[in-house]
Amino acid sequence: MRYAETGFNLEIDLTRGNIERVATDPKDTELYLGGLGTNAKIIWDRVPPEVEPFSPDNLLIFGAGLLCGTPATGCNRTIVTTISPQTKLMAFSMMGGFFAPELKYAGYDKVIFRGKSPDLVYLWINNDKVEIRDASHLKGKGAVETAEIIKKELKEPKAQVAAIGLAGENRVFFASVEQGRSSASRGGMGAVMGDKGLKAIVVRGTKDINLARPAEFMELCNDVMEYIKFRNDNPIPGVMPILAGLGSPQEMKVHDEKWHTENFMWGNSRTRRKDFWNKEIAAEWMNTMDGMRKRLISCYNCPMTCGATIQPPGLPTYMMKCFTKLTYTMAAMSDLEFGLGIAQSATEYGVDGFSAPQVMAFALELYEAGILTDEDFPGMPSDNNGRFYWLLDRIVRREGIGDILANGTYWAAKEIGNGAEAYAHNNIKKHEQLPLKLSMLNPIYFLMYCTGEKINITQIEGQFPQAPFATKEEREEFVKDWFQVPDEKFKQIFLDWEFRGEKSLPLYPTVQMCCDIVDWQERMHYIDDALGMCAGLSSFPLKPPYHIHNYPKFISSGAGIDMDEAKLTQAAKRYRTLVRANNIRRGLRRKDEKPPEDHWKKRFPELEKELLDTYYKFKGWNDQGIPTKESLHELGLDFVSEDFVKRGILTDSQEASPKETPSKKEKE
Amino acid sequence: MAEKKKKTIKTIKINVDKCNGCRACELICSAFHAAPKYSSNNPARSRIRVIREPLSDIYVPVYAGEYAVAECAGRDKYTIDGKEYDECAFCRASCPSRGEFKEPDSGLPLKCDMCEGEEEPLCVKWCTVDALTCEEREEEVEEDVKMEDIEIGMASMVDRYGLQKVMDTVARMSKKA
Incomplete structure (x- = not known):
């Protein structure tokens, strides 16, 4: 039996009208968890960089997080993934609401669309019964309006509907997918959905989701x-x-x-x-x-x-x-x-x-x-x-x-x-950001803006306070019950952080400390996106209820996968690197990793270079931001480096260990 | 003969104005009543349902009550504060007229048991916005012998298929076993 997940994906070929229910490999869950993690793996396996966003070969994936549909409070996010028409990179956008749990109750972890329907259609998932239905009467209708019409015509008031409006139908690059009170808005998910001729996905599920160790x-x-x-x-x-x-x-x-x-x-x-x-x-x-x-x-x-x-x-x-x-x-x-x-x-x-x-x-x-x-x-x-x-x-x-x-x-x-x-x-x-312009460079935010592949600061920041606290007393008070930190050193960094003087921005936190802070914040977002947890209860706010210490227990008792902090950190690193690998394959390089020129008035070019150099190294990437062979090997992603070598992104000798280098040279 | 007994009456107070529509009540109810306890969840098995129409601002948590053999002679439809509620929206019955309060696979009726053995019904515990709260009071009542869960289920099967068919089925099943 599979726990927390259903173990099945729906594969929908819109060109041929084909519907398949496909069992997934539990090994993939161990390696990539679910949601974003397994989405990234599917994109890697099936969407090579030659595939354009509006090609029938582009996939549009609606992935429920691993723990969606379990009693874990706030775990309800669907991770929508495709190649974005705006950034031309792998884009993922999360929506809360009610869609992901309903999909799980219907018996599926993901719906994967490929191809293009010649006519406007919608997909109706009612437990085991799945059908592609005509949506020509919904052409031009609003996203909210569409959901209401469909629920009425199916006589299914409890069905959950994710739909596009006119913007999606007309492939507006920033079109969203709307679903009740939520939406997958960033990255043009709606445009790809419209390009595929898909007006809506409707789901109703009345099956069980199981837990491995319920009491725990x-x-x-x-x-x-x-x-x-x-x-x-x-x-x-x-x-x-x-x-x-x-x-x-x-x-x-x-x-x-x-x-x-x-x-x-x-x-x-x-x-x-x-x-x-x-x-x-x-x-x-x-x-x-x-x-x-x-x-x-x-x-x-x-x-x-x-x-x-x-x-x-x-x-x-x-x-x-x-x-x-x-x-x-x-x-x-x-x-x-x-x-x-x-x-x-x-x-x-x-x-x-x-x-x-x-x-x-x-x-x-x-x-x-x-x-x-x-x-x-x-x-x-x-x-x-x-x-x-x-x-x-x-x-x-x-x-x-x-x-x-x-x-x-x-x-x-x-x-x-x-x-x-x-x-x-x-x-x-190539993607519009929050309308925010500030005075002096913040090194932590600099790194997040540069290297974030969610391409939205709110989806990278969190956990570590945005600014120092004025007095030592306030700081001491703050760290007293700050048990969410992955390491005690973060408390000391915060305690020493001042508004003015030696230990203030932009030189403090130090470059190395910034790397640690950014890595922690990013890691928590990536874990949320695989589990389907709302960032609002986890990676985004200060002192959240979900953190690196209880997440492994949720995963092991919920999904029955043996998990600890180190293993979870490694898994998150694995699919985070896979997201980057997808984008590297699509041409992402260091030159693309920069904040808007005018984001800060006061910039520090040398410091910025050092920050990026150090962070890349810290992440196991070379000076172009490309994951090295060694770091890929360590994550079990040798298939990525093989592909990189084939494409000339990495060379055979590059990053090879010193022992191997002479022999390779000899061969040449 | 029924005996006079002191009994604790639990009343769940439902404040629809406070409901945020999250359906945590449905989830935890179905998890608590899974066998083994919490081993699975499925809101379709829940003994509480949130009648939910967000665009009309309708949010009504309703509890599963008695099983009804037949539907009412007439149906009711309420309009309150300009909001028109679904037919039979406030009714607690598991009844042939609708799909509410029936096990999705067997069609057997569901009934709220106030999470017997727990401090308070779990839907109340999980409703942190306080749309559901629980009050207790003591009353002297004449108590009937309480039908076991299995009896309630059997009674509904008998209502549905007739006593003879149920007895035949049980006999056949016991032979197989």
Whole structure:
């Protein structure tokens, strides 16, 4: 019997309409866990770098995390993986909600799509019965609307639906997959889904998920629950409210937006409005939120209420979470009422709440600069809010200038030319980032921005405080119950960290310490993404209930896989390296690993070089960021180095141990 | 003859305004009632269901009550505060008119037993947003002999197929064993 996982994947060939249920190899679970880990392995095995994002040979994988569907609180994430049309790299985007557990209860760990359907279809998974159904009547329908129509026509109110809107159908590079209160937004998952002619995936499951050692597993769950209660009652003092608690940033609850509105950038990530927040705005925005927010809601099996049902006046109800609350408002230099209203359209169209507003603000900046002209915007209204609605419509329909903008700021700027590239200034690896511009380089964040392959800072950071605490007493208080650290040394680093003087940024934490900190933070995100755990209860917040010490126990008692901290660390390193290997094969190199030029005003080129050099070495990568033969061998990934050698990415002699070198030379 | 006895009455208080729709109650209920305990979970086997329509802001946790042989002569449909609830939304019966509160494979009826042996029903324990809370009070009641779980199941089989068929089946099964 398989525990925690079902042991079966669904393979759907959309070209031929073929459906297969395929047993998976338990050995792969041991090596790559599940979710992102096994997704990365499938991409490596089956999607070579010659395969373009919109090729029928590209795969679109919906992978439930290893522990989804078990009683582990907050473990509900689906990891969607494909080759991104925007970055041309392996992209993975996580969605919470209810999809992954339902898929598990239906008897599957993953759904893997290949090929392209000639007509628009949706997939209906009802336990053992799986069928591809016509979706021509859903063409052009909104993502939320589609889910409602399908549930009605199937008479299955309990089915879970992941759907695309118009943006996905029209292959907008930042199209999302929407699913109830959640979405897989980053990396253009929706565009690939649309390219495959797949409007939605619908799932209903009524089977059991088994645990290997139930008593042990439940005790761990109860501990987590107790700790969540403790953390909810005891927010961390000394940090801003948004970092003090658990969960995704509690944007639907929080009314005080002084910090976001005055520290994050407005417009095309350009303008900082230092004295924006005042009593009148606070009162007005609170009024708006209270008027439109119907209820705070959660994902499957989670007590954190990070999402909300929003009902803008005169518009259909939708669900929202996190920072989308402000991205449209701030890009348009408008107010919250506008932001919550346009987000309704954006959710139905299915676009990423980070990229879409920036693309629109970018277009208007080009217009102001005269690089785009009136001819590019025929019929655009003159008022600011109206312009954003108009642009969003053009983009998701790929009409006129919208067709160019639909490829994101990087590709649009290239196509527009005439100096437009300077306006696509907030990208990493061709993907729009949080609208954040800061003064002095932070070496920890520098490394995360450079080397992150999730390409979104919120999906790399966490665990280690973003800034030092002012007094020694506060720091001592903080480390007292900081048991989540993988090693005691992290406490000392934090205790010694000061705002000013020798032990302050950018020279402290030292380069080596930065490597350790970044590696820890990244590791926890990667473990979450294989297990299906929400980052909001694990890798993202300070002092989370899940950590490196209890995760191995969850895995061994839940999935019945013998696991300890060292083995888990090694597994996470293995599939993290495999993600990189996929991208190296697609051309990712050191030159691509840099933050937006203007992210920090004060930069330190020498230090930055040392940071990257040291971190690459620390990770077992060469100076181009390519995993070395030795490090691949140590992870059991010799098949990767063989491929690298075949492709000339690594040479036969490169990185070989000194003993082997002479003999190889002799042979030559 | 029924005897007068002091009895603890447990009341689960359901505050639908506080429900966040996470369905942890369904999950833990099905896990607790798995055999062996917690060895598996499957919300479709749960004795509590959250009737959930997020876009209409409808969240109603409902507990499995008595097994009903036949459906009601008429059905009910409530509208409260402008929200129209599903037909029979608040009904606890495991009844032929709907799929709720039946084991997904056998179709046998499910009934909430307040997690006997536990300090409090586990759905209450796992509902940290306090949509479900539990109150206890003592009452003097005439107590009937409590039907064992197996009897409840058997009774429903008898209702369904008739006593003779059930007896024949049991006889046949015992021969095989």
